[in-house]
Amino acid sequence: MYQLDRNKVQFRFHQFSIHEDQHYTNTIHIHTGVVEIVCNAETLCKIQADYGVTGAFRNRPISEWLAKMNPSTLDYRRAVENFTHSCAAYCVLTYVLGICDRHNDNIMLTNKGHLFHIDFGKFLGDAQMFGSFKRDRAPFVLTSDMLYVINDGEKSSQRFHQFVELCCQAFKIVRQHGPLLENLFTMMATAGIPGVDATSVAYINNALLPDYSNVEAAAKFTRFIEDSLRYDN
Numbered sequence: 001m002y003q004l005d006r007n008k009v010q011f012r013f014h015q016f017s018i019h020e021d022q023h024y025t026n027t028i029h030i031h032t033g034v035v036e037i038v039c040n041a042e043t044l045c046k047i048q049a050d051y052g053v054t055g056a057f058r059n060r061p062i063s064e065w066l067a068k069m070n071p072s073t074l075d076y077r078r079a080v081e082n083f084t085h086s087c088a089a090y091c092v093l094t095y096v097l098g099i100c101d102r103h104n105d106n107i108m109l110t111n112k113g114h115l116f117h118i119d120f121g122k123f124l125g126d127a128q129m130f131g132s133f134k135r136d137r138a139p140f141v142l143t144s145d146m147l148y149v150i151n152d153g154e155k156s157s158q159r160f161h162q163f164v165e166l167c168c169q170a171f172k173i174v175r176q177h178g179p180l181l182e183n184l185f186t187m188m189a190t191a192g193i194p195g196v197d198a199t200s201v202a203y204i205n206n207a208l209l210p211d212y213s214n215v216e217a218a219a220k221f222t223r224f225i226e227d228s229l230r231y232d233n
Helices: 044-049 061-069 073-096 144-151 158-176 178-190 198-207 214-232
Strands: 041-043 107-110 115-117
Touching (some): 041 044, 044 107, 073 144, 073 158, 073 198, 158 178
């Protein structure tokens, strides 16, 4: 399933020159870019819609869809593991980069359980507003149907604690590379990249909790997980 809003996205395809050493060349500038096609994937909106008008409010759609795509027990367990790890990465990176517009038509899932975000038009906390109401209020999207997959059921389990640990480990690693991330955004700001300026660097710095120890940062991110689940209820 491939979706592009042609009213918002302008793109051109360029031929890549692949050499024997697997290096490739391509010229990218302000009027060009690269579109990556991800095969065998559906949006969460489509997955939930297959279960009727209440699909988005049920716990089982994602789990049952993965089971349908992976009928053997071993393949399903691998898909759940893929989902858990990619969901942890999704939570950490969408928080750090302030990815907004996170509705279920902008979140996709591959047949093998890899979760990923599409549409990066709103980032660095630039949330859509409805009057004085901020659309993206939770630190990141973590819904009950995602949690159902992670827990392998409705009740909280050791699998959820492992998921929290994965998130905290990933956040720790990103924090360790904070200076590199800030330098990259500084270069983008000076290069005139749309939507990136000096405040972007400050946003990244604040998101990385520079004044927190690793233990304090892990506790804070655990609260982010709790807050995100609370917004879903």
